[in-house]
Amino acid sequence: MTQGFDPIEVRSRIDAYCAKKGALAIGVADVQILERMSPAGHGPRALMPKVRSVISIGVGGGTAGAWAANAKTLAYVGDTETLAYKVAYGLAFYIESAFGYRAVFCPPDIDPEQGARVPMQSMKLHAEVAGIGARSMAGDILLHPEFGMLYYSSVFTEMPLASDGPMAENPCPHPSCVEMYRKQGRTPCQKFCPAGCLSGTIDADGRTEESCFEADKCAEMSQQYEAIPVMLMETLKAKDPLDQAMALYGPERQAIWYKLSIGAGELLALCFECMRVCPIAQQAPLSNPLKRGLARRKAAEASTEDRGE
Amino acid sequence: MPFGVTQNMIDSYGESIYQLSLNRQRRRGDPVRLLDYDAVEEQRADMGLTDTEIAPRVGLSVDQVRFVRVYLEHQHYRIDQHRKLFHLGGGRRWREDKYEDPADRINYPEAGMRVRAALTFNSAEVARFLTEGLWGEATLDTWANQATVSRPNAPMLIAGKHSMSYSEVHAQVGAIASGLKGLGLGRGDVIAMQLPNTVEFVVGHLAVARIGAVLQTIHMPYRAGDIASLLEHSQARAVVALDVFRGYDLASMMLAERCRLSSLEEVIIVGQAPREARSFWSLAESGTPLDQHDRAVAADPCLLLYTSGTTSSPKGVPLTYQNMLGNIEAAADEFEVTEHDRILSAAPFSHLYGIFNFHMALSRGAAAVLLPAFTPQDLGQAVSIHQPTMLFLGPAHAAAMLGQGLINQRDFASVRFSVFSGASCPTHVLESYQAAIPASAVAQLWGMTEIQAGSFTRASDPLSVAATSAGPPARGNEVRIRSLDGDILLAGEEGELEIRGPSVFGGYLDNQEANAAAFTTDGWFRSGDLACIDNSGYIRLTGRTKDLINRGGVKYNPTDIEALLMQNDAIDQAAIVAMPDPILGEKACCFVTLQPGFDLSLTEVCVLLEGENVSKVKWPERLEIVEEMPLTPTKKIIKGELVQQLKSS
Numbered sequence: 001m002t003q004g005f006d007p008i009e010v011r012s013r014i015d016a017y018c019a020k021k022g023a024l025a026i027g028v029a030d031v032q033i034l035e036r037m038s039p040a041g042h043g044p045r046a047l048m049p050k051v052r053s054v055i056s057i058g059v060g061g062g063t064a065g066a067w068a069a070n071a072k073t074l075a076y077v078g079d080t081e082t083l084a085y086k087v088a089y090g091l092a093f094y095i096e097s098a099f100g101y102r103a104v105f106c107p108p109d110i111d112p113e114q115g116a117r118v119p120m121q122s123m124k125l126h127a128e129v130a131g132i133g134a135r136s137m138a139g140d141i142l143l144h145p146e147f148g149m150l151y152y153s154s155v156f157t158e159m160p161l162a163s164d165g166p167m168a169e170n171p172c173p174h175p176s177c178v179e180m181y182r183k184q185g186r187t188p189c190q191k192f193c194p195a196g197c198l199s200g201t202i203d204a205d206g207r208t209e210e211s212c213f214e215a216d217k218c219a220e221m222s223q224q225y226e227a228i229p230v231m232l233m234e235t236l237k238a239k240d241p242l243d244q245a246m247a248l249y250g251p252e253r254q255a256i257w258y259k260l261s262i263g264a265g266e267l268l269a270l271c272f273e274c275m276r277v278c279p280i281a282q283q284a285p286l287s288n289p290l291k292r293g294l295a296r297r298k299a300a301e302a303s304t305e306d307r308g309e
Numbered sequence: 310m311p312f313g314v315t316q317n318m319i320d321s322y323g324e325s326i327y328q329l330s331l332n333r334q335r336r337r338g339d340p341v342r343l344l345d346y347d348a349v350e351e352q353r354a355d356m357g358l359t360d361t362e363i364a365p366r367v368g369l370s371v372d373q374v375r376f377v378r379v380y381l382e383h384q385h386y387r388i389d390q391h392r393k394l395f396h397l398g399g400g401r402r403w404r405e406d407k408y409e410d411p412a413d414r415i416n417y418p419e420a421g422m423r424v425r426a427a428l429t430f431n432s433a434e435v436a437r438f439l440t441e442g443l444w445g446e447a448t449l450d451t452w453a454n455q456a457t458v459s460r461p462n463a464p465m466l467i468a469g470k471h472s473m474s475y476s477e478v479h480a481q482v483g484a485i486a487s488g489l490k491g492l493g494l495g496r497g498d499v500i501a502m503q504l505p506n507t508v509e510f511v512v513g514h515l516a517v518a519r520i521g522a523v524l525q526t527i528h529m530p531y532r533a534g535d536i537a538s539l540l541e542h543s544q545a546r547a548v549v550a551l552d553v554f555r556g557y558d559l560a561s562m563m564l565a566e567r568c569r570l571s572s573l574e575e576v577i578i579v580g581q582a583p584r585e586a587r588s589f590w591s592l593a594e595s596g597t598p599l600d601q602h603d604r605a606v607a608a609d610p611c612l613l614l615y616t617s618g619t620t621s622s623p624k625g626v627p628l629t630y631q632n633m634l635g636n637i638e639a640a641a642d643e644f645e646v647t648e649h650d651r652i653l654s655a656a657p658f659s660h661l662y663g664i665f666n667f668h669m670a671l672s673r674g675a676a677a678v679l680l681p682a683f684t685p686q687d688l689g690q691a692v693s694i695h696q697p698t699m700l701f702l703g704p705a706h707a708a709a710m711l712g713q714g715l716i717n718q719r720d721f722a723s724v725r726f727s728v729f730s731g732a733s734c735p736t737h738v739l740e741s742y743q744a745a746i747p748a749s750a751v752a753q754l755w756g757m758t759e760i761q762a763g764s765f766t767r768a769s770d771p772l773s774v775a776a777t778s779a780g781p782p783a784r785g786n787e788v789r790i791r792s793l794d795g796d797i798l799l800a801g802e803e804g805e806l807e808i809r810g811p812s813v814f815g816g817y818l819d820n821q822e823a824n825a826a827a828f829t830t831d832g833w834f835r836s837g838d839l840a841c842i843d844n845s846g847y848i849r850l851t852g853r854t855k856d857l858i859n860r861g862g863v864k865y866n867p868t869d870i871e872a873l874l875m876q877n878d879a880i881d882q883a884a885i886v887a888m889p890d891p892i893l894g895e896k897a898c899c900f901v902t903l904q905p906g907f908d909l910s911l912t913e914v915c916v917l918l919e920g921e922n923v924s925k926v927k928w929p930e931r932l933e934i935v936e937e938m939p940l941t942p943t944k945k946i947i948k949g950e951l952v953q954q955l956k957s958s
Contacts, residue, residue, distance in 0.1 A: 039353065039362070040362075041359075041361065070398035070401075071396075073398070075391075075394055115379065125341065134339070135339065139334070166342040166343070170342060192403045194403040194408070208338065209338070210338075211335075212336070215331075220386055227388040
């Protein structure tokens with residue numbers, strides 16, 4: 001498979017590299033499946049014609065402290081995609097230097113030909129097909145049964161790797177959510193979404209029957225691409241000088257200009273409320289960095305004892 | 310527009326394109342994880358289509374679709390939604406029913422904004438008021454709440470045989486405020502009130518304040534002819550009035566005004582309410598919840614009082630809490646008011662002086678003894694029964710009491726402090742009053758609707774000062790004297806008294822002409838009062854600028870002559886006004902009311918003045934004996950009406 005390298009060892013080295021850099025979950029998605037699943041022009045080959053493998057990397061969500069903070073703080077510090085990108089960027093170089101195959105860090109960006117809301121590639125799709133996340137009722141956010149909510153990045157490579165399949169079971173909806181749905185007709189994520197963008201039904205077996213994520217409502221709150229042009233339009237339309245000034249400098253607007261001027265990745269972005277109340281995101285065995293640290297420390301102690309030290 | 314896009318194309322296809330593009334991810338089952346390709350394909354359109362996918366469906370080019378989509382997105386997407394976040398996290402969860410968009414928190418109606426817009430203060434002055442603590446954050450609601458918390462069972466209102474505690478009044482205020490809010494009234498709305506000094510006035514006033522509305526008072530003697538222009542000018546949305554007052558059907562008159570004025574929506578009647586009106590106390594049954602956002606802030610207008618002016622050009626004086634409360638505190642400090650005081654105002658609450666007195670009681674959690682309407686008998690009786698510790702009077706009130714011998718007949722021993730205002734108090738009246746109630750200290754207060762308590766003598770000032778002076782300026786206020794030629798005068802020189810400071814209002818409501826006349830170019834309010842200031846900064850009022858007589862170029866102030874005349878046994882009240890003269894320009898005409906059984910001639914007046922060594926040029930050249938003087942609600946003689954009488958005669 002991988003010329004001159006033991007495929008198991010290659011995968012092991014890739015996993016080890018990513019884990020060392022901070023990844024919690026690694027999977028390889030089947031390119032053929034991705035091509036069939038993706039909209040025209042958005043499959044992996046549209047980006048890298050000779051791609052053989054799509055490696056999906058998942059890093060943990062916010063710290064325990066971030067989850068305990070208020071929402072406006074969490075909006076700033078809850079997202080960890082930068083770490084995911086860093087791992088992927090390094091992995092692309094690592095593959096090229098260690099194994100001699102071309103690799104590219106998949107751009108986590110919009111398709112400039114398709115407008116502001118169409119990504120070049122769906123890293124969510126990569127991760128799901130690679131088996132390191134399954135779609136939840138919370139806006140199709142992927143959840144991992146062990147690590148909860150993850151941030152994902154992808155690396156495309158011409159190196160052939162054995163692919164992993166999707167997860168056998170979807171951890172969402174969690175039994176407690178099913179119970180709440182039966183009683184109240186809503187899951188926690190549906191109930192506590194401030195944008196009102198989540199709805200859906202659960203079938204008699206406790207599985208997702210239908211899930212609807214009105215992304216436009218979520219985007220109004222979290223991805224304010226339209227804010228700047230709207231501000232400018234309001235300024236142009238304002239007849240009163242005070243209204244004109246406030247359209248640009250009003251208290252609601254100042255934060256947007258500030259974040260724009262300092263090049264913040266998002267204008268305010270991502271309220272995380274659906275994940276704050278998600279039992280999988282919050283209570284999965286290793287979702288909490290404190291629990292992960294504890295597990296690591298216990299493992300280290302056990303290792304020390306095994307060595308008889 | 311590019312790509313051959315037209316407005317019609319946007320209008321026709323825009324919504325379809327927008328809906329197709331919407332990323333409403335409707336997923337049935339779990340098709341991706343289960344690798345159900347057919348289901349993924351089938352559900353693809355539910356996930357929102359790309360421009361490329363939309364184009365063939367709508368028969369437009371990809372570029373046209375993109376242009377139209379972006380245009381529609383601009384129209385659809387709301388911004389500033391992120392403020393919802395500020396209510397979340399740290400244990401708080403989203404509750405749609407509990408969220409309040411900041412933009413919806415306060416709904417200022419147009420009329421409310423109009424009153425607010427009239428508040429124009431000098432920024433440097435404001436900075437000083439704030440820095441020096443002359444303007445604070447308290448409102449009447451704050452004061453009422455503080456007093457209710459600290460002294461819930463203490464008497465707040467003493468009316469007739471009844472007494473109401475702070476907690477009782479607080480409950481009624483909340484209930485009436487709830488009713489007012491239930492009628493759709495709130496922040497910035499003007500609510501007019503024509504009530505005597507009763508429990509309903511106080512409850513109504515504080516309820517209006519509780520919902521952040523603005524109280525417009527209307528004097529009780531006013532009738533349709535007086536009220537119509539005031540309600541029209543204030544654009545009051547509601548009016549609270551007695552059903553009938555002294556035989557006059559106020560309720561019907563107010564209902565007629567509501568038919569005439571589109572701005573007037575609600576007529577609320579104390580007493581027997583006609584079917585078309587609401588009953589005041591029925592408002593208490595509303596149950597409409599009040600919340601924090603109903604409350605006014607200190608910079609909000611609290612009162613809208615109408616002072617002199619004409620029907621075509623009323624002079625509405627908006628006063629903010631900041632204007633008022635610091636000034637009241639200053640006076641209360643100087644008058645050593647405590648929570649144990651019982652304050653009785655002879656002046657009506659519809660007048661600045663009257664409501665100032667009630668606010669003073671509120672400021673200390675003291676009790677207000679309510680005198681619905683002044684008569685000498687009623688005041689004497691109220692003092693005997695309720696034993697007030699402080700009396701706020703006008704000179705005319707005191708003169709009437711003295712004239713009827715009521716102070717000696719009744720028990721005034723409880724009165725420890727008496728304040729005179731409403732008009733410059735003749736020295737002999739104040740001295741006689743003090744002689745009759747030796748235990749009471751006296752103070753004289755110079756006030757106007759526009760400036761509130763501009764100055765007052767202090768509790769520590771001896772009678773000789775209080776009887777002849779209006780005291781130094783109230784805390785934070787500054788005064789100066791200017792000649793009619795515009796020069797700033799020195800101590801002891803007489804001229805027009807000008808004032809600026811934290812208690813001075815910010816301009817008449819929608820009356821630029823009046824504002825231009827009232828303020829100097831450097832921001833001082835022209836009081837229209839003649840005065841001089843001594844070396845200690847004490848003000849002595851000497852008359853009104855408009856009352857000056859200009860006899861052939863010799864200008865003089867007739868106030869001293871009036872005071873001399875009123876010391877004569879025959880004369881009850883005297884007022885000298887100018888009458889036109891073809892040669893000299895003006896001459897003096899003296900109006901008098903006589904004590905019972907006396908008569909008077911012009912010759913006798915002249916002899917009297919000659920005996921007092923008054924220059925002949927100042928002697929009146931006409932005498933008019935009248936049954937009664939036209940008086941303001943605070944018993945001040947309205948000289949303008951006397952001038953009109955002269956003209957019409």
